[in-house]
Amino acid sequence: MKAPTLADVARRAGVSYATADRVVNARGGVADARADRVRQAIADLGYVRNVAAANLSQGRVYRFVFVIPTGTNAFFLHLRMILGAVAPRLRLEKTELRIEDVAAFDAPSLVAVLRSLSLSPPDGIALVGIDSPEVAAAVADLTAAGVAVVTLVSDMPDSARHAYVGIDNCSAGRTAARLMGLAHARGPGRVLPVLGSLTARDHRERLAGFRAVLAQDFPQIALLPEFEGRDRAELVEQALARLFDRGEALSGIYSFGAGNSGLARALSRFEGTGNRPVVIVHELTPRTREALGTGNFDVVIDQRPGAEIALALATMRQISDRLPAAPIRPIIPAIIFQDNMPDPEDSALLDAAGLDHTTAPHGRQGGLT
Amino acid sequence: MKAPTLADVARRAGVSYATADRVVNARGGVADARADRVRQAIADLGYVRNVAAANLSQGRVYRFVFVIPTGTNAFFLHLRMILGAVAPRLRLEKTELRIEDVAAFDAPSLVAVLRSLSLSPPDGIALVGIDSPEVAAAVADLTAAGVAVVTLVSDMPDSARHAYVGIDNCSAGRTAARLMGLAHARGPGRVLPVLGSLTARDHRERLAGFRAVLAQDFPQIALLPEFEGRDRAELVEQALARLFDRGEALSGIYSFGAGNSGLARALSRFEGTGNRPVVIVHELTPRTREALGTGNFDVVIDQRPGAEIALALATMRQISDRLPAAPIRPIIPAIIFQDNMPDPEDSALLDAAGLDHTTAPHGRQGGLT
């Protein structure tokens, strides 16, 4: 009752091992009729090639590249730190990680990096999606060349990327609105959305989800026009300071871009007064962690970069292994209060749940031993 | 620059391959001095045995057993469904899953199952912890026999189990309290805790966390004595009905046992009145999902059984592989509103983040290629 090998397939198809091998490894030079018989035998026996044996024989090393924006954005710095921390261990698993820098929000720069990568293509590339036809074209070239391409954090649904690894940003925005509504259970309020840039798809989606739920379920909350902070802390701080100086009575802030240290500074004037607005932000960073702890922020929605990296790696490996694609589901964000902050040193680690094994099954085939 | 093999170790230690093999596989018959030289060579070279090659040569199959309580508890039914769904795919990875039934909350029954399993010990066992010296003794025997033992959902910190796979229940209770407090931002209230049984460690921890945060940060909320529903829906429904009939003005309910369908029925009397208490429950099930959708519950704290199973499998595999133990971190629960419910059919699947690769690294060794 053990798993069939390629030799079994060859025997069943009535061909030699060499011919069966030519078919499964697409080496060419096999007549159609024979190739069909081999494929039929594979289907009949349910043959799945033994990736471990294959990799052993080839001495295969996976080469994966993460293309990460540069700059002071705390989230991406965190992503880099995790990648650095897991790289040594991954080497034991014959996986080499490389980080390529790219300017943030800069399509031409991203295209240049992708083009340069295609000179000696790695096995897989993870990149933060940007809405741009040129980037989409570069991605298409890479996938055509057999590179596994996944989008990280922000998707490019209209490109040829194999999968998106990240949270459902619309759902995250809706969740933020629900939390905001919960905190306004017994009264009206005025809420300000602060974002990085409307050119980023993930930010657009969060805003749309936030708006939709507020409009539908919380008519007592007035939504102010969003402020575009361009991920720059000082801009955020200034804008809020001006608002507060004008005497604007804010009951809530939803900040879903970077630059939250500016937000924290602007809020310091409320310390001890007890009438600080409700503050919901994205991404657990040293700053937001601190603000949660001191009670200056209420909620952090974290996209769990460790889980994202783990899933990205597993996805790229699976594509490289030519395994039947398992459905990739979005990362479920963590909703964090001062009471359930994960251990800071743990957040440098990959998130639990192995992907070889944590691969989702195809359907409802059911049946235990 | 490739990874050292056992042949390299033998050469470095100045012994034959056979001797080195005797050491790493604990076959005995090696003089201490020589064994030490081999171990030194292993340390010097950083040798890590190639598990894939080893398994290939042995035709190894992992045998893992999940000991799951019987009964109508929706959460455990869900766990069983996930296990059934992933079993076929795991077989491709040379992993055989088996479920053993055990009566819920019943230490003698659990001991009997564990004893029977030790007759032909599997490679790993995952079980729901019960506070009991007899169970702890049975676990100790199993680990001594070389079985990888992990506790699932509820821990047994004083036993010899290798790891706990589940959420931090104290933190979950604190989170629930924070959410409850957020919803009471502008006024006092009376909150009722509903639990399954105080004999279950996970329930005790949730209650303790919930109490602590309410007492510390939300003095305006009065905490009623907890109700023990014994995971039985009809008991929960009756108790609440009596309470409401008496005119008790509840502003919040935190239910962290099973039997939430009874809670939903008891709450139906508030439909359309707009003054239903804030309801926070545990575990995403068909019932709680429905109640979230209709607006009868506000928040579900889900321990993500798919992620738990994935992590349990990865952990057992890692122990079986005699790999350096990576720290096991708690599962981060999902906080779910009507706005961010995961796709129902997805919840039958394992959670993302492969564990071979999603294994956490040891420390801060750092350094990319």
Add this chain to the structure above:
DNA sequence: GCCAAAATGATTGACGTCTATCAATTCCAT
């Protein structure tokens, strides 16, 4: 110094796959 026991070395076949080479067969166009 002798003998048994213990320790060590040397080697082989298996696991399933990939790559490569060479020989043998079939096909097709002329």
Add this chain to the structure above:
DNA sequence: ATGGAATTGATAGACGTCAATCATTTTGGC
């Protein structure tokens, strides 16, 4: 029919480990 091309078969070595066997050396007790 004949030659060249395309197809097919047979086989070997490599990957790193494990299990097993048998031969050889060393050790320790007397």
